[in-house]
Amino acid sequence: MTIRALHVASELYPLLKTGGLADVVGALPPALIELGADARVLLPGFPAVVAGLSDLQPVARIGDRFGASNVSLARGTLPANGLVVYVIRAETLYDRGGNPYLDAEHVPYGDNAQRFAMLGWTAAQIAQHLDPTWAPQIVHAHDWHAGLASAYLKAAEREHGKPAARTIFTVHNLAYQGVFPSHQFGQLGLPADFFHMSGVEFYGQMSFLKAGLFYSDRITTVSPTYAREIQTLAQGGGLDGLLSQRSHDLSGILNGVDYTVWQPTTDSLIAAHYTDTRLAGKRACKTAxxxxxxxxxxxxxxxxxxxxxxxxxxxxxxxxxxxxxIIKRGGQLVVFGTGDPALENGLQLVAQAHPESVAVELGFDETLAHQIVAGSDVIAVPSRFEPCGLTQLYALAYGSLPLVHRVGGLADTVVDASLENIADDLATGFVFERFEPEALTAAIRRAFALYARRTDWKATQRRAMRQDFGWGASAERYLALYRELV
Structure with missing residues (x-):
């Protein structure tokens, strides 16, 4: 039996990407299709999404919803792999340039509740045959933007007496909760009693993320360790009680890497190709x-x-x-990204004082990201919390040893280069336990110490490059979950 699954999300690589969510939504459905599932994706009709799809065909007229008029559903394909993508055409809600969530002043759009309620509502409609030719058995919603999908399906089930589809909600980052003022609840078209502590109500406001956690049949998150962490007060973001209550419905499935995109033997964006046995190309990437x-x-x-x-x-x-x-020991650092102005300035000041050792560039560019991952000896991911993290997985593939805090998916994927782990042929990077400067500094010193021992360093590099975090195993686990539910 072929399982039909609809993935509901706000972004998808390569059409639109602001973070790791897009990579997952771009890679998981094709991996499921390879295993024999019929997986499709539903996205809001952001300009980049509409422009990037081929063969867009109208599917259904929706009319006026959530303050938008002449809304319709269209279906197209992703040129790279033929993945079927549904798009909500609602110009007044989605036809805005730049960041999909924030205006030019970096302030969240005032109508984000309506924009993403539309996404969840449309997913529920597709499960009820809005497309006469196809309906999913599983609606798999990702992060808060898609959190209302399961709430609308639960409301429909109450009306019709049976569920239109089973639901899975995946938390990619619990820190982003989609919280809106309670007075906007009336615009969502949900039953009045859904605004309740057992429902979408969250400390007097409403939370799309909580809706996904409460109304979905199953909850997954993106690493086994993070699944445990979010049930604690420290990392539960005010939802630890609900997550602990639902712990039997909650599982952690590690994100995978798309090795067609991240592979030093074939990567067209880097200075030279290399393999785990022939590392000369990596030196050329470092020089570049x-x-x-x-x-x-x-x-x-x-x-x-x-x-x-x-x-x-x-x-x-x-x-x-x-x-x-790092500077004192003769090391170098390249930083690429954007974010908190105080951190940007602090890093830039060090770069100005030590231009031969430290360089900082603000922005985001996929090509440069590949070049830094390939050219570095160590990739630092010292996150305070990290649901899964993909950067350390890319780093492993490129033989750039990850330096990570033992938390979330970082704890699940990197093995510290302690003496005993090196001796047992297990080490793949550097891990520090406590989130404090002394612990990070000690890990940096371990990196310098291993680097001085060329044979052990090369062996650890090769071991890192042989790790397999491809989507195959994770897709198998999602498919098993779908089968259980159907």
Missing amino acids: LQERFHLAQKSDALLFGVVSRLTEQKGLDLLLAALPE
Whole structure:
């Protein structure tokens, strides 16, 4: 039996990407299709989405909903792989350039509740045959933007007496909860009693994320360790009680890497190709990176790379405090990303004082991200919390040893280069336990110590590159979950 699954999300790589969510939504449905499922995706009709799809055909007229008129549903395909994508055409809600969530002043759009209620509502309609030719058995919603899908399906089930589809909600980052003022609840078209502590109500407001957690049949998150962490007061974001109550419905399934995109043997964006047995190309990537950032051309300098949002969540305040250690030991650091102005300024000041050792560039560009991952010796991901993290998985594939805080998906994917782990042929990077500058500094010193032992360093590099975090195993686990529900 072929299982029909609709993935509901706000972004999808390569059409639109603001973070790791897009990578997952771009890679998981094709991986499920390879295993024999019939997986499709529903997205809001943002300009980049509409422009990037081929063969767009009208599917259904929706009319006036959530303050938008002449809304319709269209269906197209992703040119790269033929993935079927449904798009909500609602110009007044979605036809805005730039960031899909924020205006030019970086303030969330005032009508985000309506914009993403439309996404959840349409998913529920597709499950009830809005497309006469196809309806899903599983509606798989991702993050708060799609959180209302299961609430609308639950409301429809109450009306018709049977569920139109079973629902799964995946939390990619519990810190983003889609919280809106309670007075907007009336615009959602949900039954009045859904605004309740057992429902979408969240400390007097409403939360789309909570709706997804409460009304879905199953909850998943993006690593086994994060699934445990979000049931604690420290990392539960006010939802730990609900998550603990539903712990039997909650599982952690690690995100995968799309190795067709992240593979040093074939990557067209990097200076030279290389493999785990022939690493000469990696040296060429390092030289090219030092040139690109005007760092001292020293092949033996230990080069640390950061590709990240520059925020406290990502532990960049910790790295800033530990930077003197890297400089003192003759290391180098390349930082690429944007975020908190105070962190941006702090890093730029160090770069101005030590231009031969530290370089900072603000922005985001997929090509440069690949070049930094390939050219660095170490990729630092010192996050305060990290649901899964993809950067450390890319780093492993490129033999750039990840330096990580033991938390969330970072704890599940990187093995510390302690003496015993090196001896047992297990080490793949550097892991620090406590979230404090001293612990990070100690891990940085371990990286320098291993780098001085060339044979052990190369062995650890090769071991890192042989790790397999492809989507195959994770897609199998999602498919097993779908089968259980259907």
